[in-house]
Every structure is written in C-alpha cells, then in structure tokens.
Amino acid sequence: MKIMIVEDDPVSLALLKKNLSKTEAQLVTARTGAEAWERFVQDQPRIVISDWMLPELSGIDLCRKIRDTETAVYTYIIIMTAKDRKEDVLTTFEAGADDYVAKPYDLRELNARLNTGKRIIQLEDNHQALQKKLIRSRTKLQTVFDALTEEIISVDQNINLDSINKAAMKIMRGTYSEVVGQPCCELIEESGDTFYRSNLQQLVQEAFETRRTNRVLDRFRNADDQEVIKERTLIPVMSEDGKVQTVTIVSRDITDAHQRNEEIRGLNQKLKKISSELIKKNATLESTLKNLERTQAQMLQSEKMASIGQLAAGVAHEINNPTGFVSSNIKTLGDYQEDLGRLIQVYQALKAALKAMPSEALPEAVLSLVDQAETTEEEIDIEFIQQDVNELITDCREGTERIKKIVEDLKHFAHPGEDRMTETDINKGLESTLNVVYNEIKYKATVTKDLGDLPMVYGFPQQLNQVFMNILVNAAQAIEKSGEITIETELVDQMVEVRISDTGRGISPEHLPRIFDPFFTTKDVGKGTGLGMNIAYNIIKKHNGDIQVKSTKGKGTTFIIQLPADADPGEAGSPDPAMTASA
Ligand SMILES: Nc1ncnc2c1ncn2[C@@H]1O[C@H](COP(=O)(O)OP(=O)(O)OP(=O)(O)O)[C@@H](O)[C@H]1O
Ligand SMILES: [Mg+2]
Numbered sequence: 001m002k003i004m005i006v007e008d009d010p011v012s013l014a015l016l017k018k019n020l021s022k023t024e025a026q027l028v029t030a031r032t033g034a035e036a037w038e039r040f041v042q043d044q045p046r047i048v049i050s051d052w053m054l055p056e057l058s059g060i061d062l063c064r065k066i067r068d069t070e071t072a073v074y075t076y077i078i079i080m081t082a083k084d085r086k087e088d089v090l091t092t093f094e095a096g097a098d099d100y101v102a103k104p105y106d107l108r109e110l111n112a113r114l115n116t117g118k119r120i121i122q123l124e125d126n127h128q129a130l131q132k133k134l135i136r137s138r139t140k141l142q143t144v145f146d147a148l149t150e151e152i153i154s155v156d157q158n159i160n161l162d163s164i165n166k167a168a169m170k171i172m173r174g175t176y177s178e179v180v181g182q183p184c185c186e187l188i189e190e191s192g193d194t195f196y197r198s199n200l201q202q203l204v205q206e207a208f209e210t211r212r213t214n215r216v217l218d219r220f221r222n223a224d225d226q227e228v229i230k231e232r233t234l235i236p237v238m239s240e241d242g243k244v245q246t247v248t249i250v251s252r253d254i255t256d257a258h259q260r261n262e263e264i265r266g267l268n269q270k271l272k273k274i275s276s277e278l279i280k281k282n283a284t285l286e287s288t289l290k291n292l293e294r295t296q297a298q299m300l301q302s303e304k305m306a307s308i309g310q311l312a313a314g315v316a317h318e319i320n321n322p323t324g325f326v327s328s329n330i331k332t333l334g335d336y337q338e339d340l341g342r343l344i345q346v347y348q349a350l351k352a353a354l355k356a357m358p359s360e361a362l363p364e365a366v367l368s369l370v371d372q373a374e375t376t377e378e379e380i381d382i383e384f385i386q387q388d389v390n391e392l393i394t395d396c397r398e399g400t401e402r403i404k405k406i407v408e409d410l411k412h413f414a415h416p417g418e419d420r421m422t423e424t425d426i427n428k429g430l431e432s433t434l435n436v437v438y439n440e441i442k443y444k445a446t447v448t449k450d451l452g453d454l455p456m457v458y459g460f461p462q463q464l465n466q467v468f469m470n471i472l473v474n475a476a477q478a479i480e481k482s483g484e485i486t487i488e489t490e491l492v493d494q495m496v497e498v499r500i501s502d503t504g505r506g507i508s509p510e511h512l513p514r515i516f517d518p519f520f521t522t523k524d525v526g527k528g529t530g531l532g533m534n535i536a537y538n539i540i541k542k543h544n545g546d547i548q549v550k551s552t553k554g555k556g557t558t559f560i561i562q563l564p565a566d567a568d569p570g571e572a573g574s575p576d577p578a579m580t581a582s583a
Contacts, residue, residue, distance in 0.1 A: 001118060004028040004045035006036040006062065007080075008054050016049070019107050020114075033057020037065060046073065047117050049101075049110075052081035052092075060095045067096030074124040076117035080105060151251040154237065157208055159184045159201055162246045171196075194220050195232060200249070207236045207247040218251075229255045293518055294538060312410040312436075319407050327400040334393045341386060347373070409435040413465050423456040424464060426496055426563070430487055433468040441476045445485045445502070452490040455566040463539045464563075467547075470532035471500045471559045477523075478504025478557060495545075496565050501558040507551040515549055 003024050007013035008031050017027055028043050030036035033054040040048065040062075048066065050059035057065070063077050079092045082103040092100045098120065099113050145152050145165035154162040161184045164172065172179050172187045179187045188196045195218050207214060214234045222228050231252045236244040354362065354370050362370075376382075409432035434447065441447060457464075475485050483503035490497050507515060514520045516537040521530030540547040543563055551557040 001047065001121070002026040002028060002043060002045040003047045003049065003114070004030060004036065004039060004043065006030045006033070006048065006050035006054060006059060008032060008051060012051075019110075023111065024114075033059065033062045036062050040066060040075075044071070044073070045075065046121050047076045047078070047114065049078045049080060049114075051103075052079055052083060052088075060091060060097075063092075063095040063097050073128065074121060076121050078113060078117060149253075152248060153184065154246045154248045155184050155200075155204055156246050157204070157244075159204060161187065168251070193222070193228075193230075195230070195251070203232075203234050204247045204249075207234045208244045211236050211238065211242075211244055227255070228253065229258045294534070312413070316407045316410045319403060323400055323403045323407065327397070327404070330393060330396045330400060334397070337389050337393060344382070344386065406435060408432075413462070413469075421458050421460055423566075424459045424461040426454055426457050426464065426498060427451045427489055429461055429465045430468055430489065430498070433465045433472065434487065437469055437472050437476070440473060441485060444476055444479045444481065445483050448484060448486045450486070450488045452488075454489055454491055454496050457496050457543075457563045457565060459543045459563065460539075464543070467536040467539050467561065468498070468500070470536050474532060475500060475502035475504060475557070478502055478506075480505065483556075491565060492562070494565050495562040498561040498563075499558055500561075501556060503556040506553040506555050506557055507549070508553050512549065512551060516547075 001024070003020065003026065005013060005016050005020065005027060007016060007029070010031070013029060013031065017029060021027055028039055028045055030039050034056040036048070036050065036054070037057060039045075048062075050062055052059040054062070059079050059081070063079065066075055066077065076099075077097045078099040078101055079095075079097045080101045080103055081088065081092075084102050089100055098117065101110055101113060142163075142165070145163075146167075148165060149167055150165075151168035151171065152165040153168045154164070156162055161179055161182055164176065164179060169176065169179075171189050171193055173189055174182075174187065185197050185200065199216070199218070203214065203216065213236065216232050216234075218230045218232055220228055220230075231254050233250045233252075235248045235250070237246045237248055239245050351370055351373055354366065359367055412428070412432045413436045430449075430451065434441075434449075438447075472485065479485075479502060484501075485503075486499070486501045488499045488501075490499075511520075511522065516533050517530075518534040519530040520533075521528035523530075537547055540561055540563070545561060545563040547562075548560045549557060550560070
C-alpha cells in the first residue's frame, strides 16, 4: 500500500522513512505542502502521514485540499504535530483528517495507527467495490425494467415513488429525478389512467398488510375515449426482516390480448356449437343408417316373404281347383260305391237263389253265368274289394282333406297381411308355420307340441309367423342328424309365452350377445344372411314384446317370446336395437 510521508525537517523525514521502511514497501516522501499535493495527484497514495507545520501549504490545508478533491479511492490521513491543545486536535479532524499522532511520536503507536488506517482503507475499498457492484446490478435492473413494455413503479407506504421504468415514465409529469421520491398520485398525467389516483393507495396498503402479491383487472377509457384494459400486479418487496419496504406495481396493457381472448372465446363457443351440432347430426346419421340397415334387412326379408307368399298363393290356387273336384268326385265315388255295393248284394242274393234251385230247372246259359259269377268273385276277392274300396275312398277323402289343410295353412301363412294389427291366434300361427316348414324339419327332428289355451294377441299375424318360421328353420339347421324340437305355449302373467327349443348344437357364449345383431351369422358365406334373428327381434319389439335366447353349447337352444295378451298396444312400438340375450 502506497504511503506518503510529508515532513519538512530532513532529519525527521529520514528517521520516519527509515522506521517505516522496515514494514512498508511503497513509501513516497515530500518536504513541502505544495510538493505533497503534487505527489498526491501523481502517485495517489492510500495513506498520507503529514506534519502540520509545513512551508507553502500546511498539513491541515493539504488535508482540506485532498478532501475537497473527488478521488477514485479513499485516502487515510494522519496528521503529526507537536500541537496538542484540544482546539488543535479538533481543527485536525474538522479539516478531514482521520487520525492524529503527537510529536515526538512513538513508533509502535504510529505503526498501530497505520494498521488501523489500513483496515479502514480495506473496509472502504470493500464498501466501494460493493457499491459499484450494487450500482452495476441496479443499472442492469433498470435497463431491463426500461426495456419492458409493462409500466413498473415502486412506491413506499406513503405512496411516494421509489423507482420507475421508462414505460411508466410516459404517464408521469417531469423527469426521472424530478419524480422519484415524490407522491405518486400527484405525478400522473391527466391521461385517463385513473388507477394511480383512485385505487392505488388502498391496494398498496393491502399489500403492506397482507404481504401477498395481488393481481387486479382495471378498465378505463383513455384520452381518445377508447377502452383500455390493464392487468395490475402488486408485488410487496420485503427486507431481510420480513417487513414490506416497497410495493412494486406492474401494469400490463392486455386490451388486445383481452380482445383476442374474447374473439377466441367467441370462436370456441361457435366451434363448440358446431361440433355439438355435428355430433348430433352424426348421431342422427348413425341412427338413420342403422334404421336404413334394419329397413333394408326387413325389406329383403319381406320381399322374400312376399315372393314366398305369391308362390304359395299361386300353388295353393292351382292345387285348390283339382283338389276341389277330386274331393267332390270322391264323395260321388263313395255314393256310387254304396249303390254298387247294394247292387252287388242283390246280385249275390240272386246268385244264391239261382244256386238253390235244381239245376234242371235252369237253362244251361244261366247256370254257366252263375258259375262265371262265382269264379269271378273268387278271382277278384269281391269281399276284399268291397271292404278295401271303402277304405280307399276314406283314405282319398283324408288325403284331400290334408291337401286342403296344407293349402289353408299356406294361405294363412303367406297371406300378404293387413297393414294394421288384428287379433291373432298364436297357436294357429304356430301350427300353420310348422306345416309350411315341416318339410325342412321332418327328416331331422321330431316335433313335440304342447300348446296351452291362449287369449288372442293383438298383432300382425304374418309377421309373427315369420318370427316362428325363422326360429324353427334355425332350430332345424342347428340339428346335425336327428333331434327334437319342442314348441310350447302358455299364458304367464298376462303374457303369451312361446318357447321353441331344439336339441341342436347350441350357441357359444361369445356369440350369444350378438345373436340379434343384423348380419350376424356363423353360416358359410352365401348360406346365411344373418338377418333372421334381427328381423324376429324387431318384429317382437314392434309388438311390445320380448325375445330372449338361452343356449348351452352342445346341448341346445331355447327361444322365449313374450307378447302382451289381448292388448291393443295402439301405435306400434318402434324397434329398439338394444337386446337381451342370456346364456
Ligand atoms: N337354434 C339355434 N341353434 C344354434 N345357433 C343358432 C340358432 N339360432 C340362431 N343361431 C345362430 O345365430 C346366427 C344368426 O341367426 P340368423 O337366423 O339371424 O341368421 P342365419 O340363420 O345365420 O342366416 P339366415 O337366417 O339368413 O339363413 C346363426 O348363424 C347361428 O349361428
Ligand atoms: Mg336363420
């Protein structure tokens, strides 16, 4: 550390220099006040040890001059003098000296005071360095603050302005140095931002009390009468002891952002509306599609039914005519046979009478005819014929009756049907449907019927027959070689219950819930449409009924249909795709 010794007496100077050079490396000397000042300016010593009494410029004046000069670093000044009056000591300190050493000096004391000086200089240097750092970071902070578009001001508890950034300066009257330290409310331009004059005080007070950051939205009209929206964030700034020192208020103009938000919100709402409309439309489309699929399926099936109906009606008509005359001829034949029988009886009586007469009494020709009649009777076994003819006629009658019945069933089954519900006899429907599909069934299954006494059901008979047919055909198809099909009907709790069971291959549990789905089939491509059960389901639902399936793989399947007994359901219920299936 550079030390300057100022002493006019050469002996004292030499002695002092000698003494101090033992501990100090950088010593500068001067013998007059003026020389001392020159050296001071040139060498910038950190410690000056100066005699009071000096030629040209006294040590006290040198001291004053140094203190009056702005220096980069602090200089520690020790005045040495033989003057020891109290006023002299006071004069020394008033002139700006840091210490005072009485002459003649004691070297140890001087060294001790020098050390104190060095310590103080060190502290002073540290302090200066810290201050520089502080200033640098303050400047940095201010630069950042100034670069921000947000208005930032800091106020103390009395709402005096502590600091302010460039953006906020725009709404202030005066320069930076003019406004800092002044009451904030009085500095604001009459621009229209009323916040600083109206709400600030209360919010700052709250921030001091709650010590919490607060955010408020503020709307006002500016000088051009346009609405401005600002977001104000009040941040309490605390010292180490946790006390709020200042409150920093950051004001952000969010008018544009707010407008954009509003626009986005509006657009979002529109979007939501559109998307919900889309979802609705989609749902409608989906259900329309499902309905279409169903309708298509039903149409397919009804077309099939219609063509079966047409065919059956044609066949029935064609069969009806010949059956009619066969049946009436058989009746006539029966009558004829009766007449002929009676005649044969007369002939036979005549023959017996002739035979009882003596042969001489009869002409040869008659005798020959009697013999011929007898032989012919034996040959043709007239007794058998007479008995058999009756049986044959009875059989023929039965046959034609059966033909009539089948034709009736066909007509009943395939009748185009009315377009409104009518009283329907379920047992009759089952019987005629069974007769129609019997050909499909008879080689594979024996059919057992247990049909109970049933009230009428209000419905579309042909459609219900279609359900029975679909179930019966499936049942027959499920039986590999031979099995049983049981048809039972019963009135259960005012519901007509139809159960159709088979001993076929059954339905696997994973297929069971899909049995009523349109187009679900386990049959080979081209063999099954997978519509039979779906149509059955829809028809039963239309009749406000229920259809369920129970099945055990490998053992068989039972379809249970329940229909409201004798009830007029009014408007037919719309088909519901939801289904119940249980294993
Ligand atoms: N009684 C039954 N036993 C075993 N499986 C059955 C029975 N009834 C229906 N299924 C199963 O349900 C499926 C669907 O039957 P559905 O009658 O709807 O269509 P499909 O019989 O396959 O075709 P289609 O009826 O057009 O001939 C069948 O493929 C079959 O797997
Ligand atoms: Mg089927």
